[in-house]
Each structure stands twice: as structure tokens, then as C-alpha cells.
Amino acid sequence: MKKYLLLFCFIFLSINYVVSFQKPNNNCKYLTDLRKKAKELYFKGEQSASRKVCIISLSFIESIEDNSECIVKLHSKILGRLFYIEKNALNYSKALFFLDLNKKLQKKFPFYFPSYNYSIKLQEASILSRLDEKEKSNTILFKMLENKEKFKHIALGEIFIYNHTIDNYFNLFSEENKTWILDSIINHSKKAYDIFYEKRNELKQDKYKDAISTFYTRLGRVEKHKENYEKATVFLKLAKENNTDKESIFIDLHLSSCYFYLNKPDSTIHYAKSFLQKNKDLKASGRLLYAYNILSKQYYKLQEKDSAYKYAKLTLSEVNKNHFYKNKGIKKMFNNNIDKIKLNNQNILKSQKKSFISILLLLIIIIIFSTFLFSYKYYKSVQKEKKYLKLVKELRDKSNKKKQKAIKIKDESIERIIESLNYFEKSEEYLNSNFTLYNVAKRINTNTTYLSKIINQKKNTNFKEYVNKLRMEYVITEIAEGEKFQKYSIEAIAKEVGFSNASTFSKAFKKYTGISPSYYIKKVVSDKESK
Known part of the structure; x- marks a missing residue:
């Protein structure tokens, strides 16, 4: 299909x-x-x-x-x-x-x-260069230059020969990295430009501007190979100014490369993407690999891992295409560093995978912790509810109980003290903040030691806990059966039942009931509204 x-x-x-x-x-x-x-x-x-x-x-x-x-x-x-x-x-x-x-x-x-073999010879020299037969290619071109008089009637015929020779020299420099090759490139570029300059009046304006652009592009490339990156960008920008978007379509790629080594990431990315945008149809080329590789390295340096990952994959996709391993010329164009480029980009992909695994593990830990926290809060909530229900049940049981029989005590003194305490309970005097062990003992004409001992024996608790219990039961009943305390603040309730502050009251209430007073009030109100 x-x-x-x-x-x-x-x-x-x-x-x-x-x-x-x-x-x-x-x-x-x-x-x-x-x-x-x-x-x-x-x-x-x-x-x-x-x-x-x-x-x-x-x-x-x-x-x-x-x-x-x-x-x-x-x-x-x-x-x-x-x-x-x-x-x-x-x-x-x-x-x-x-x-x-x-x-x-x-x-x-x-x-x-009449000039049979001119275009054919140029094409032969061009393909031989690509097939890594540069010596044969140069031999053809040099012979053509020796016989350039034969091609004088061909418009700009000599320039085309120079152009192919210069391309060969650039490829040769990628292999041998010798200064004399760059000097030869400059020399041949000047000769080609001089011919254009002599014939400038015979040429269309665009054609002459393209010649200037090509000349500056070559100077820029030479300076780039010499690692004079600032100087290279000056020549390459001059090339862009004169470029008519016909001849020099790779200027942006050279600029991107220079800015990468000058550590200017914004310009590196801008020109690399500009090159890719202008050359969408470039399906197979060492230049495409070069652009992807620059972008993957630049994004990796910037720690922008998603973009680095994207261009690393594209780089490896290009490297893995058969033509890169079959073509020696392309391998030499990258100074035989294809394997190194492959390794570097594989490392970028690995680091992205490690980052993904780390994020995944972190998410799993967060999910486990959140589940545990939710379970713990749910458990605490259930426990609170149980304590509240227990409190309600005790309150109901208490209201249904008959009055307990009076304690039979032989000792008149003990009986008198117990009766006094029962009186205080009925009269709710324990709600007074002055209801202390000393004041109570004074009122019933006994000493604090004796009073404390009787409370321990008969009430099975100490004086403080005894008073707090009375106050808590009072508060629980008032909140459950009346509306006044439901509308009070915790501070107001605390003052009402003899506590000096809300904090002390809340601690005493929670100790006695297992839940906070605010939670208890909220539940009582909620239950009433639901009825």
C-alpha cells in the first residue's frame, strides 16, 4: 500500500x-x-x-x-x-x-x-575525489590547468577547474593536516577570485556576489582549520552578506562549528538549526552528521538532556548508515573520528537512560511514601473515630446508670471528706481555677497530705487527675448536649472549666479522650446536622 x-x-x-x-x-x-x-x-x-x-x-x-x-x-x-x-x-x-x-x-x-572532455573531465575529477582517489583527481585537474588555453572560450571554464582543485585540497587537509595545503587553498582561491574580478563587468551582479561569498567562505574555512575561530567568523559573516542563497549553502554550518569552539551556545544552536532548515532535502551527507553532532554536544554541555538525546539519536542514525563506513572520504573528513563520534553520542543516550531510571526510581519512592502516609493518616483517622464512638457510648451509659450507692465508710472523718468531695462534684466547684489541693483541704478542715491519701485510696487517682477527669466529663457532656460550648473557641472553653490556657486544656482533653477537643466538637456538630 x-x-x-x-x-x-x-x-x-x-x-x-x-x-x-x-x-x-x-x-x-x-x-x-x-x-x-x-x-x-x-x-x-x-x-x-x-x-x-x-x-x-x-x-x-x-x-x-x-x-x-x-x-x-x-x-x-x-x-x-x-x-x-x-x-x-x-x-x-x-x-x-x-x-x-x-x-x-x-x-x-x-x-x-569542440571542447570535448571539459565537463566530462571535471566530473571525473570530482567523483575520483569522492572515491578517495585524490591523486588521480588532482592529476586530471592540473593537466586541465596546463591546457587552460583550450577552454578560454568556455565562460569561467578556468574557475571551475580551480574550484574542484580547492575542494580536493580541503579533503586532502582532512587527511594530512599540513599547513602547505591551506596555503595552496588560499593561493588557488585568490586566482579564482581574480578571474571573477577581471570579468566582473561581464557578469550578472548575483554571479559576482556569489564569487565574493565563495572566496570569503574559503578564507573562513582555512582560519577555522587553523583554529582562529574569531577570525573565521568574520570571513564567514562577510560570505553571508554577499551570499545569494545559491552557491554557498553551507556557511551556517561553518559558523555553528566556530561558535561551538568559541563557547557561544546560542549562536552555535542558531546556525546549526538554520543550516538544517535550509537543507531539509540533504538526506545523506557528512555535513548532516556534522550538524547533528554539534547540536548533540552543545545541548549536552548545556545539560538540556532531552534535546541532547534527540540529536544524539539522529547522529547515530547517520553514523550507522552504510555509506559512512563504505566511504573512506567521509571518515577522513571527520579525521577518522567516526567511531569516537559514535561512542560520544552513545554515552549521551546512556546518560539519558540513567536519568530516566533515576526519575523512575524517585517516582516509585514518592508513590510508596505517599501510600504509606495516606495509610498512616487513614489509620489515625479510624482510631480517632473509634475513640470518639467509645466516648459517646460511655456518655450514654453514664446517663442511663442509676446513682451509685453511698460508700460505706466506718471512719467518720473519711466519710465527711468523701461527702465534701461529692458536694463539690455536684456543685461543679471543680470548674473554678482556684480549685486546688490546698484550697480544698482548707475548706473541709483537713491537711493536704490526708486529703491526697484519701483521693488516692477512694478515687484511685491523684488530685490533679481527679480534677481533670471531672472537668473533661463536664466538657464532653456540655459539648454533646448543649450548644454553648459548640460555639466557643478552645481558649474560651479552657477558661470556662478552670484551665489557665488553651494548650494545657487541649493536652488534658487529648490525654483523657485520645482525640483533640476541636475534632470532638466538629464530629458532634456533624452528627447533629446529619440527623
């Missing part, structure tokens, strides 16, 4: 491209327009779109069977464009296929190509 969908899309796009050029009566004019469109798309970085236009052009040439000079020459140029498209995509077998077709075409019509 996917294959049929892709085929349909290709046919639809092909028809669109053909329809976009209204076919004139003149085949040459129609084919010229197609070639211009392919060239325009190529220099915009839209390689796939350019390839489609070229294939449409070849289909058109085959259909018309026209061997006129215009058609044959355009045919050769279109084959040349397809050669460079496939070479840039690292499809070297396809590139060689189109090169071979072009050779056969020029041999078949030699009278149309």
Missing part, C-alpha cells in the same frame, strides 16, 4: 512539474526552461525536486527524438546536473551511470562539443 501511495505521489508531482511549464512549439525553449528550473532548485538545496525535473526532461528528450545542437547540448547539461545530484547524495554508482551516459552522448555528437 505504501509503495503504491509513493508511486501515485511521484506521478502527481511529475505531472505538476510538466504542467507548470506550458509546452511551447519550440522544443529547445521548453527544454531550456526545464533545465533552468532544475538548476534553480539544485542551488536552493532542493535536490529531490531538481532530480524530478531532470528526469522529466530526459523523458521529454526521449519522446521527441530531436538531435539538433540545442537539444543535444541541453541533454548533456541535464545529465551533468543528475551526476552532481547523485554524487552529493553519495549515490556514486548512479553518479557514474549518468557520467557514462554523458561520455557516450558527447562521443556520439563530437561536432557539437
Whole structure:
């Protein structure tokens, strides 16, 4: 299903491209327009779109069977464009296929190509360089420079030879890292620029600006290789100022690299992403790997792990593609550091996984702790509820009990003291803050020691606990049966029942009942409202 969908899309796009050029009566004019469109798309970085236009052009040439000079020459140029498209995509077998077709075409019509072998030789030198045959490539180019007089009638023919030679020198420097190579690059770049300068009046403004941009780009790259990154950025920015978005589409990548080593993360990320945005169609290239690798390293330095992880995965995806291991030139372009790049980005992925595991463990600990805390609070809540219900039950039982029989005590003195205490209980004098052991003993004409001893024996507690118990039972009853205490603050209740402050009262209440007074009041009110 996917294959049929892709085929349909290709046919639809092909028809669109053909329809976009209204076919004139003149085949040459129609084919010229197609070639211009392919060239325009190529220099915009839209390689796939350019390839489609070229294939449409070849289909058109085959259909018309026209061997006129215009058609044959355009045919050769279109084959040349397809050669460079496939070479840039690292499809070297396809590139060689189109090169071979072009050779056969020029041999078949030699009278149309007085400078036979010029474009063919350039393409041969270019592909040999990519196939790591730089010595053979340079031999072809140097011979062409020796015989440059033959190509004088070709517009800017000598410059194209210089351009290929300079590219070879850059690739050679990646392998050998020798200063003389950079000097040769500068020397050849100046010669190429001088030719442009001499012919500036004959050229279109855009063409001359592109020449300036290319010259500054090369100077910037040389300074970058010398590790003069500040100076490199100056040249590269001059290149951007003169760039017409046709020739120098990789300036942003060089700028990103310089800013990475200058430790300027914002600029590094900006230019790397700008390069990727402008080169969306760059499906297979060492430059794509370079951009992803810079971004993964920069984000990792910034501790932005999600972004570092994203670009590390993209970097490894590029590294793992077969063409990187098959192509020695690309490995040398990275100074044979492909394996190191792979290892560094694998480490970034591992650190992200470790971070994920740490977060996961932390979440598990939080969940366990939260569950424990919830369970503990629930348990405490249940215990409070049980104590409250027990208190309510005791209160009901107390109200239903008959009055206890009077204690039979033979000793008149003990009986008198007990009767006095019973009186104090009935009269609720224990609610007075002055209801102390000393004052009570004084009122019933006894001493504190004797009074304390009787309370211990008869009440099974000490005086303080005895008084607190009376006060607590009073408060519990008042809250349960009346509305006054339900509306009081804890401070007011404390004062009402003889405590000096709310804190002492709350502690005594909780000790006696197991729950706080505020909780008890809340539950009593809630129960009444529910009824």
C-alpha cells in the first residue's frame, strides 16, 4: 500500500512539474526552461525536486527524438546536473551511470562539443575525489590547468577547474593536516577570485556576489582549520552578506562549528538549526552528521538532556548508515573520528537512560511514601473515630446508670471528706481555677497530705487527675448536649472549666479522650446536622 501511495505521489508531482511549464512549439525553449528550473532548485538545496525535473526532461528528450545542437547540448547539461545530484547524495554508482551516459552522448555528437572532455573531465575529477582517489583527481585537474588555453572560450571554464582543485585540497587537509595545503587553498582561491574580478563587468551582479561569498567562505574555512575561530567568523559573516542563497549553502554550518569552539551556545544552536532548515532535502551527507553532532554536544554541555538525546539519536542514525563506513572520504573528513563520534553520542543516550531510571526510581519512592502516609493518616483517622464512638457510648451509659450507692465508710472523718468531695462534684466547684489541693483541704478542715491519701485510696487517682477527669466529663457532656460550648473557641472553653490556657486544656482533653477537643466538637456538630 505504501509503495503504491509513493508511486501515485511521484506521478502527481511529475505531472505538476510538466504542467507548470506550458509546452511551447519550440522544443529547445521548453527544454531550456526545464533545465533552468532544475538548476534553480539544485542551488536552493532542493535536490529531490531538481532530480524530478531532470528526469522529466530526459523523458521529454526521449519522446521527441530531436538531435539538433540545442537539444543535444541541453541533454548533456541535464545529465551533468543528475551526476552532481547523485554524487552529493553519495549515490556514486548512479553518479557514474549518468557520467557514462554523458561520455557516450558527447562521443556520439563530437561536432557539437569542440571542447570535448571539459565537463566530462571535471566530473571525473570530482567523483575520483569522492572515491578517495585524490591523486588521480588532482592529476586530471592540473593537466586541465596546463591546457587552460583550450577552454578560454568556455565562460569561467578556468574557475571551475580551480574550484574542484580547492575542494580536493580541503579533503586532502582532512587527511594530512599540513599547513602547505591551506596555503595552496588560499593561493588557488585568490586566482579564482581574480578571474571573477577581471570579468566582473561581464557578469550578472548575483554571479559576482556569489564569487565574493565563495572566496570569503574559503578564507573562513582555512582560519577555522587553523583554529582562529574569531577570525573565521568574520570571513564567514562577510560570505553571508554577499551570499545569494545559491552557491554557498553551507556557511551556517561553518559558523555553528566556530561558535561551538568559541563557547557561544546560542549562536552555535542558531546556525546549526538554520543550516538544517535550509537543507531539509540533504538526506545523506557528512555535513548532516556534522550538524547533528554539534547540536548533540552543545545541548549536552548545556545539560538540556532531552534535546541532547534527540540529536544524539539522529547522529547515530547517520553514523550507522552504510555509506559512512563504505566511504573512506567521509571518515577522513571527520579525521577518522567516526567511531569516537559514535561512542560520544552513545554515552549521551546512556546518560539519558540513567536519568530516566533515576526519575523512575524517585517516582516509585514518592508513590510508596505517599501510600504509606495516606495509610498512616487513614489509620489515625479510624482510631480517632473509634475513640470518639467509645466516648459517646460511655456518655450514654453514664446517663442511663442509676446513682451509685453511698460508700460505706466506718471512719467518720473519711466519710465527711468523701461527702465534701461529692458536694463539690455536684456543685461543679471543680470548674473554678482556684480549685486546688490546698484550697480544698482548707475548706473541709483537713491537711493536704490526708486529703491526697484519701483521693488516692477512694478515687484511685491523684488530685490533679481527679480534677481533670471531672472537668473533661463536664466538657464532653456540655459539648454533646448543649450548644454553648459548640460555639466557643478552645481558649474560651479552657477558661470556662478552670484551665489557665488553651494548650494545657487541649493536652488534658487529648490525654483523657485520645482525640483533640476541636475534632470532638466538629464530629458532634456533624452528627447533629446529619440527623
